Amino acid sequence: MSTTSSLPITSEPLPTPHRIAELHASLSEIRAGVAAVCGSSSPGRSPTLVAVSKYKPAEDVRACYDAGQRDFGENYAQELVEKAALLPRDVRWHFIGTVQSNKAKALASIENLYAVQTLASSKVASALNRHRQAEHAPLRVLIQLNTSGEEAKGGIAVGAEEEIARLAAHVVRACPRLRFVGLMTIGAPDGGEGEFGALRGARDRLVRALPDDAVWGEEVEVDGQDQEGGRRGGRRLLLSMGMSHDFELALQGGADIVRVGTGIFGVRPPKKELPPA
Numbered sequence: 419m420s421t422t423s424s425l426p427i428t429s430e431p432l433p434t435p436h437r438i439a440e441l442h443a444s445l446s447e448i449r450a451g452v453a454a455v456c457g458s459s460s461p462g463r464s465p466t467l468v469a470v471s472k473y474k475p476a477e478d479v480r481a482c483y484d485a486g487q488r489d490f491g492e493n494y495a496q497e498l499v500e501k502a503a504l505l506p507r508d509v510r511w512h513f514i515g516t517v518q519s520n521k522a523k524a525l526a527s528i529e530n531l532y533a534v535q536t537l538a539s540s541k542v543a544s545a546l547n548r549h550r551q552a553e554h555a556p557l558r559v560l561i562q563l564n565t566s567g568e569e570a571k572g573g574i575a576v577g578a579e580e581e582i583a584r585l586a587a588h589v590v591r592a593c594p595r596l597r598f599v600g601l602m603t604i605g606a607p608d609g610g611e612g613e614f615g616a617l618r619g620a621r622d623r624l625v626r627a628l629p630d631d632a633v634w635g636e637e638v639e640v641d642g643q644d645q646e647g648g649r650r651g652g653r654r655l656l657l658s659m660g661m662s663h664d665f666e667l668a669l670q671g672g673a674d675i676v677r678v679g680t681g682i683f684g685v686r687p688p689k690k691e692l693p694p695a
């Protein structure tokens with residue numbers, strides 16, 4: 419059953435004191451980086467830091483959890499299923515890998531799967547919706563856009579506005595077990611502000627196209643910052659962008675969610691040594 423025997427997952431994740439100290443230090447450093455940008459550019463904003471724990475053992479996640487971290491990102495369904503079973507139920511798991519329809523059931527069945535950030539087709543949306551149980555909280559989804567034009571990166575082309583609007587409308591209208599909350603991009607390593615701006619522009623246009631009489635977005639306080647885009651009424655579509663090397667730039671560009679792996683957990687083993695997803 420397990421395809422991840424190389425991951426040192428035990429039934430009780432117990433990190434070593436040395437590793438705990440190392441993780442707490444790097445997590446504090448990243449948090450300070452997030453706070454520094456937000457404190458200067460828009461006081462009062464509190465973006466979500468997702469700690470990307472792919473290929474890293476459950477022990478590492480546990481150590482960050484003990485330092486108060488709750489949002490964690492994973493790229494592989496099987497790895498996420500195994501870790502979710504070992505870790506506390508109030509972890510908020512974010513799926514950030516390519517979603518295959520045949521993994522939709524395994525993913526949607528994880529009660530504390532908080533968000534799927536990589537939605538790119540209505541087929542996958544319908545599959546997630548079908549398998550999300552009514553007694554679990556609705557699953558948040560973000561539509562992944564390809565802002566770099568690189569074929570290897572997933573997502574809908576950022577310029578394909580009709581396709582983006584159609585998928586968003588499908589989630590909002592036909593997927594009651596899902597909640598459409600925003601857009602995500604991975605971006606090229608040097609994509610920078612150009613790509614962040616492209617995602618922001620797509621979000622601002624999409625907000626105007628969404629129906630008034632349906633549930634979407636995250637609720638925001640209306641007396642917040644009015645100049646901020648992505649909002650209509652008391653609701654706002656979020657932007658997930660920025661990784662270890664550029665999360666500060668992404669926050670300056672309006673990111674609501676940043677996804678940091680290496681900066682917290684250190685370098686990952688090269689892909690070829692890894693078990694299949």
Ligand SMILES: *Cc1c(COP(=O)(O)O)cnc(C)c1O
Nearest residue numbers: 470514661662677678679680681
């Ligand atoms: C791995 C990964 C990250 C984290 O990347 P780092 O450069 O290690 O911070 C963020 N987002 C996605 C979609 C990823 O696959």
